[in-house]
Amino acid sequence: MGTALEYLSDLKAILHSKRANIYYIEKARLMVKDGRVVFLTEMKNEFQYWNIPIANTTVILLGTGTSITQAAVRMIASAGVLLGFSGSGGTPLFAGNEIEWVTPQSEYRPTEYLQGWVSFWFDDDKRLKVAKAFQEYRIEFLTEIWHKDKYLQNAGFYMDDAEIEDALTRYSQQVVQAPTVNELLRLEAQMTKRLFKYAAQKTGLSGFTRNRDEPMDAVNTFLNHGNYLAYGLTATCLWVLGIPHGFAVMHGKTRRGALVFDVADLVKDAIVLPLAFIAAKEKMKEREFRELCLQNFATYKALDYMFTCVKKHAIGFIQQEDYPV
Incomplete structure (x- = not known):
């Protein structure tokens, strides 16, 4: 079994320029479940969990009616995924540091x-x-x-x-x-x-x-x-x-x-x-x-x-x- 440090390193194994996914999520809760970032939706009389492959994701936009846990933010940041808070349909962006986006802070990017x-x-x-x-x-x-x-x-x-x-x-x-x-x-x-x-x-x-x-x-x-x-x-x-x-x-x-x-x-x-x-x-x-x-x-x-x-x-x-x- 690899260490936690090795796991977090693996999350950035896919170069950003090669990542495939952008997610827009609304009326859901993002959390960590079984070591993975998921979002929870309510479907009539049941709840459903959907996995987000953060290692292959560039951006996550959170629309109306969403919430996110600290653990999920931490894992998202570890994978180098940008997080934005937006209105319905992905626009406009409401908040975020670095102008429009909550960016994963890292001091080890190239200068x-x-x-x-x-x-x-x-x-x-x-x-x-x-x-x-x-x-x-x-x-x-x-x-x-x-x-x-x-x-x-x-x-x-x-x-x-x-x-x-x-x-x-x-x-x-x-x-x-x-x-x-x-x-x-x-x-x-x-x-x-x-x-x-x-x-x-x-x-x-x-x-x-x-x-x-x-x-x-x-x-x-x-x-x-x-x-x-x-x-x-x-x-x-x-x-x-x-x-x-x-x-x-x-x-x-x-x-x-x-x-x-x-x-x-x-x-x-x-x-x-x-x-x-x-x-x-x-x-x-x-x-x-x-x-x-x-x-x-x-x-x-x-x-x-x-x-x-x-x-x-x-x-x-x-x-x-x-x-x-």
Whole structure:
């Protein structure tokens, strides 16, 4: 029989970039039972326990009507899983240290990534270059997925549509020429509006207007929901690399969590945006939409992609393979 220390070490055996699961749980109690983290639900006249494979989990979102024991938090932290408290459906996030998430505290994460990140961050020109690079990665990820995803193509989303080709080509050219981060943000907002318009046309939802704060329709609700799932992956990536959320390259130095938005944008347009419109058209329930998003995050290795993009600019003189995540 292994020691408790060996067991806790085993919980982190699966690298974060390779983990498969994100959980959203509501109306349940999380606890430790027989050495495992489980959640307890009440089903009419009986209670049911469901196991959470924390060693293969990146994020757990606790929705309304949930509670959690100290023992469960301790085991979750030992496995390096981020914990977030949210409203119904996974949004918005209510509380958590480190801006949005209760992070498993560890002083043994690598410092090299943070050192590499801050080596350029205080230079406005270098930070702008990284912001531009992130926009190029965003375009590359969208292009790759929309080129080969049959589900999206069946819904009318094609990369060889002249409208999309023109929008992405023009945006890529504008990104290169943008003189400031503020101009980059303006161009990014215009590009996102074009993608919203395209998605609305393809799904017959042409009256769509983006409303983040008070979503009154299915598309906005799904967009918020999917975005927060992406934020969970991003928070995991940044925590593992030891880079604080305040070191944003694009969304502004006045928002402590802005780097989460920067990195999440790498995958949101490619996956969350089209799926939100398709799910609204097909009148999916939130649970179905969530499962669809998570399946696509896993299929297209969204977390892997985040790690790759962030590490590329964080490692500097470090060899990436020396510090696997």
